[in-house]
Amino acid sequence: MRELPAGLQASLASGVTTLARCWRMTRRDGAVVALTEHDEDLAVDGTLFRAASGVTGSEDASALGFAVGGGEMSAALTSELIDDADLDAGRYDGAGIELILADWSSPSNFLLLRRATLGEVRRSEGSFTAELRGLSSALNMVRGRLFTGGCDADLGDGRCKVALAAPTYTGTGTVSVAEGPGLFVAGGLGAYAAGWFAQGRLVFTGGANEGFATEVKAHTVTGVVRLELWQRPPLTPLPGESFTVTAGCDKRFETCRDRFANTLNFRGFPHMPGNDAVLRVAQPGGQ
Template sequence: MRALPLALQSALDSGATTLCHGWRVTRRDGRVQGFTDHDRDLVLAGVTFRAGTIVAGSENALAQGLGVTGMEFGGALCDAALTEDDLAAGYYDGAAVDLFLIDWSDPAVSLLLRRGTIGEVRRADGAFAAELRSLSDALNQSRGRVFAGGCDADLGDARCGIDLAAPAHRATAAVVAVEGPLRLLAAGLDGFAPGTFSEGRISFTSGADAGFSVEVKSHAAGPSGAVLQLWQRPPSPLAPGDAFTVTAGCDKRFSTCRDRFANTANFRGFPHMPGNDLVLAIAVPGEGGHDGAVPS
């Protein structure tokens, strides 16, 4: 049983409670925001919990196991609270959330009810709903290395060893045309074969999205320049002339590491590990059949 602070217990025993809820959100960029379902702003531990943001929470339910309990908090998307651009930029992905029970007549009297992180975020019609995951959710995630056919290093990291600053793996270019929120036509990449920057990373250096980085889904040749498809929509609309740098990507396959990067010695996968076909291996006359090989 949880022991309540004496002041809070006294307020509960009085029979006339003055309680509300507050959410303290610490974003990935370090910014701390406070929200409350009370009708005026409250200050707790140096953080202003803003009212009037139409933020509210669902039932605070706990359960055994590592599954997500379904608790959410949500509200309207507005400049005073959470903006759609900040959500699109990923600032709230995995953000830490502390849920407080607060005595609004004396905000120093409070109780931390729950602590967790933001999981899935849904937004539509000017509103958002964020799933809250408990701290035990971290125990449900993979830790350490996973034995698999593909490489588990990131291209350019210390384990990989490829220098992404080399001209063969890095380019500076600019947006020529925008063909959708996730698709752009670029100039300055003519010297690179299609696919060079697929699964790479693009960082904008000018325009409204300067400083924003995102993974590249695909790199293809277009009729008047290179076509880049992004995995995530930038916070602000792209515009012709926006400059960016882009680095090469890797599909984690052994053949790519060997043939494209000549980096076989640093490959961090297990390309010769038997695959699922080994379970289905059958006797087949002559050549062919299921031999358990992993495609390289």
């Protein structure tokens, strides 16, 4: 059973509830955004929780065993606290959440109710709703190696050993024409064949999107070079913005052999029988 602080216990026993929930979000870059459902800002546990965004929260669900519990929180999108650009850039992905119950008449009386991580975020009409995942969600992450036909190494890492810094595998270019939030005509990549950078990693090195990185969805050459990104940058790329992009790898043995000449370091099991072999039945005259 959780013990309540004496001050908070006395407040609850008085028969008059002066409670407010507070959410403290700590991003992976260390930035802290604190929100409260109270109608005024609250200073709790050394943090100023802002009331300007009209934050609300759902019921907090939990379950026995290793089932992932959690809830939701909703708030308005404001340029001062949380805006579309921050969410698009992934700055809140995996942020740590602390849910605190505080006595707004005496903020020194508070209780940490739950810790969670930020999950899926939905947006509509100037507001967002964020999923709060319980700490047990970390148990769903894959640990160790996977026995699959495809390679489980990341291109260029210590197990793959491909030297991505070589000009053959890394290109530098600039945005020529933006045709959409995640689609643009690229300059400086004319020496590379179509599809060479598909599933590769693109990082903006200049302009308003500097530092933003994402995977390349498609690389086409039809008179001009076009790159389509899986995740749109915080701002629509402008002509002249520079970037670097690495060759893509689809994890197949043939790609490792033919594109990278890296057969010895392939980390998959291309000859492992698949489901078709497991489900195959004996046939007269068959093997």
